[in-house]
Amino acid sequence: MEIYTKRYHLFQIQYSAIRKKYKLVGIARLVVFFAIIYCFYLALSNANANYLYVTLAVIVLFLSLLKLHANYSWRMRYIQALLDINKKEMAFVENDERPFDSGDEFKTTDHPYAFDLDIFGSKSLFQFLNRTASFIGKQKLADLLKSKLSSDEIVMNQEAIKELSQKVEWRQEINAYSQISNLDETAYKRLQKWSQSNVVGLSKVSVYLSYVVPCLLLLSIIGYYLIDSYVFGYAVSLLFSLNLICTLSKARYIQAELGGADKVHETINSYSSIIKRIERETFSTEKMKGYISKLNADSFQASKELKVLSRLFEQLETVGNIFVLIVFNGFIQYHVHIFNRFSKWKKEKAHLVPTAIEVIGQVEALNSLANYSYNNRSYTFPTISENGEMSFKDLGHPLINESKRVCNDIDFSNQRFVILTGSNMSGKSTFLRTVGVNLVLAAIGAPICASNASVFPLPLFVSMRLTDSLEDSESYFYAEVKRLKMIIEQVQKEPCFVLLDEILRGTNSDDKQSGTIGVIHKLIREQTYGVIATHDLEVCNTTAEYPEVLINKCFEVEIKQDDLHFDYKIRDGVCQNKNATFIMKKMNIID
CATH class of the missing domain: 3.40.50.300 (P-loop containing nucleotide triphosphate hydrolases)
Structure with a gap:
């Protein structure tokens, strides 16, 4: 089909353009890094504060370039995913190849028809249809192929597939987001387990101390500088230590929520990005409108709330950073405040996590069927x-x-x-x-x-x-x-x-x-x-x-x-x- 060839060539051009920018920013970032070292050297050798101001300005520039470089890196991965999607569709349509997951793990001899009809495995119906990239998407497509729907559900699916089949760009965007997010089985099961686990909130005393002790510490620091009394000096040391003790006493709860996994926030942020793309699209069919209603139930907008959860997880993960642990918690019990907000979010909105994951899986499964419909426009809906x-x-x-x-x-x-x-x-x-x-x-x-x-x-x-x-x-x-x-x-x-x-x-x-x-x-x-x-x-x-x-x-x-x-x-x-x-x-x- 011409559309896949056209889109493949379009993304090749875009990828080349962004790759050039990525390399230029990388070179600029390296130059600015050496400029920071040089300006700092001048500031020390000449004992001139002006060079320090220049150094700070160059550091701000370096951080901006760092962020821009990361954005270009993500954009390159995203466009590479779109290139792969269209390359595979070209191979599928033109050369009758099957460069897709075969669903081998779903093969079973016990099912009423799956084994006999080659529903799963190499050169199977699943492999022919499958355009999912996440674990839950693959699971939902497999469940669909093994299930029996009612007449009303079949008609609703038909309408949704007809609508989605015309949204080629949107379907590929969802697929590309999912591919680069690596939403695997481990991440899925971990978040499912987390959303169903008990909420461990902070006691009123802990919340009270998280505000009172840092305030007393601030007053002690001011008193020490104004009065220069050793009593305030002892008070500062005591209150700083008390802040650390209060935080460390909650460390096991924080670690339990993190579950020993690194960068949980990245997985949740990926779910948020996909959900946002679903929420922003306009749909006319009952099935797709139903998904949007699920995501926006109880006056919550799932993509925004998941974004908040992603930030809270990211902030909690800094508990493993010794500098943040001592300095931030010593002064303001940073992780106690974050954990308190985290617990409140979990108590009120934890149900959004499995809901969002389920919707992503169901949309991916329908997108696979819509892609199949688009590739075979001479086929009929019975x-x-x-x-x-x-x-x-x-x-x-x-x-x-x-x-x-x-x-x-x-x-x-x-x-x-x-x-x-x-x-x-x-x-x-x-x-x-x-x-x-x-x-x-x-x-x-x-x-x-x-x-x-x-x-x-x-x-x-x-x-x-x-x-x-x-x-x-x-x-x-x-x-x-x-x-x-x-x-x-x-x-x-x-x-x-x-x-x-x-x-x-x-x-x-x-x-x-x-x-x-x-x-x-x-x-x-x-x-x-x-x-x-x-x-x-x-x-x-x-x-x-x-x-x-x-x-x-x-x-x-x-x-x-x-x-x-x-x-x-x-x-x-x-x-x-x-x-x-x-x-x-x-x-x-x-x-």
């Missing part, structure tokens, strides 16, 4: 049906490249259960995954790979890829029977959509045939929708018993010029052609 209608026109697998993808029509509105036959390699399993993956996308409000669709939201259950377990002493057959039992029990509780691929492979042909027919009978007694793929043509006779529920569909193969030809187009009826013997002869396995 109509959400409430009366059992389910049909797809030009349905294809979104992870298969468009140049290789074959699309098919399928309708479950009349006959709600399909018996699918076809020879080896004809496309049965791919079609099952195509239906399954698109149902997963439809169930979270995302567009699906079809030109038109109507979906009746149902829990999805799949039995396609089971494994035997040596660890649990469990055979493949037993693992499959357990999965089928779980599916049968579920469809007896509520209507479901079921995808089964060549079940009962771990038993003999007679058992397999009778068992498969038994499973079909059990499923169609309930309000079950779905597809079962089988090589056993006898199973197809079941449709004659239940023509109002069951329908036969097939994939065919043709032998042309001593070679197999697959068109991967679904047809009505039962498969007539076979290819296993032909392939084995072709490969000289049999005569």
Whole structure:
């Protein structure tokens, strides 16, 4: 897509310009540093106070350059993140690459469909969709792909995804902020734990002493200079020590709040920056407006309040600085006052931290789906049906490249259960995954790979890829029977959509045939929708018993010029052609 190429070249120009400024300021900063040393040397060698004033002025200039240099450094990181974002999108769109996190940690064989449909892992649906950068964003996207939403929630997600898909610049800004902030699992769990921990406030006596003792110290210092009495001198020493004792007695509470982590304020400041960017954007959909309302609940503006918390954490972290600890606390009990403000903030507003983190995660997950929608503008948002209608026109697998993808029509509105036959390699399993993956996308409000669709939201259950377990002493057959039992029990509780691929492979042909027919009978007694793929043509006779529920569909193969030809187009009826013997002869396995 041209937009990614244009933005990539634009950010290259911006990065080069800022890098030049960054280098110039770095050189200027070095020159000014040596100027400070030289001016101070002149002040000492000439015993001239004027040089000291010049030195102070140059120090102010140095500090300004230091701040400017840091700003340019941050800007370079930010633009580099935007460069990476657009470079990856170019590789994704133009070269069909997947340079994104695969969500391997979310793989599980226990989920009703995630393992069978390759929802997580290398070349998975998660990797195809994922544009999150924070731990919580990745977690929210994974949770979304494993969940079942209500019809209203699906419609709300659809509206939000449509709106966000047009906000390319804003989506990339959120992603870039998140990338450079390093909002990892450790930071997330630490802040979650902190927000839920008890608030340790200061006693009234401690607060009283934090004001009284520094005031008495100030009066003693004034008295010492005005009267020059040793009594005031002793008083100054005593009160200075008392200030330190009062502060050190609270040190363990301060350290408990810091939790042994360094630079907590930077993480919170990053959350604040992302939240501020969310708050400033204008949204028209109910979903996104709801997030803004959450962030501004109780008359708090989350971004500003988190900024305050970030500063309080930063000030508390100076307790580890020996100079600040002794001087500042010796005179004014600095950390006692900061801790008192910190405790009050935590008591009143600690709930803002998990709320803000949750919103960031949910927005990142929706941004991933919006990016997917933007990249695939020919895809359709299915109509959400409430009366059992389910049909797809030009349905294809979104992870298969468009140049290789074959699309098919399928309708479950009349006959709600399909018996699918076809020879080896004809496309049965791919079609099952195509239906399954698109149902997963439809169930979270995302567009699906079809030109038109109507979906009746149902829990999805799949039995396609089971494994035997040596660890649990469990055979493949037993693992499959357990999965089928779980599916049968579920469809007896509520209507479901079921995808089964060549079940009962771990038993003999007679058992397999009778068992498969038994499973079909059990499923169609309930309000079950779905597809079962089988090589056993006898199973197809079941449709004659239940023509109002069951329908036969097939994939065919043709032998042309001593070679197999697959068109991967679904047809009505039962498969007539076979290819296993032909392939084995072709490969000289049999005569």
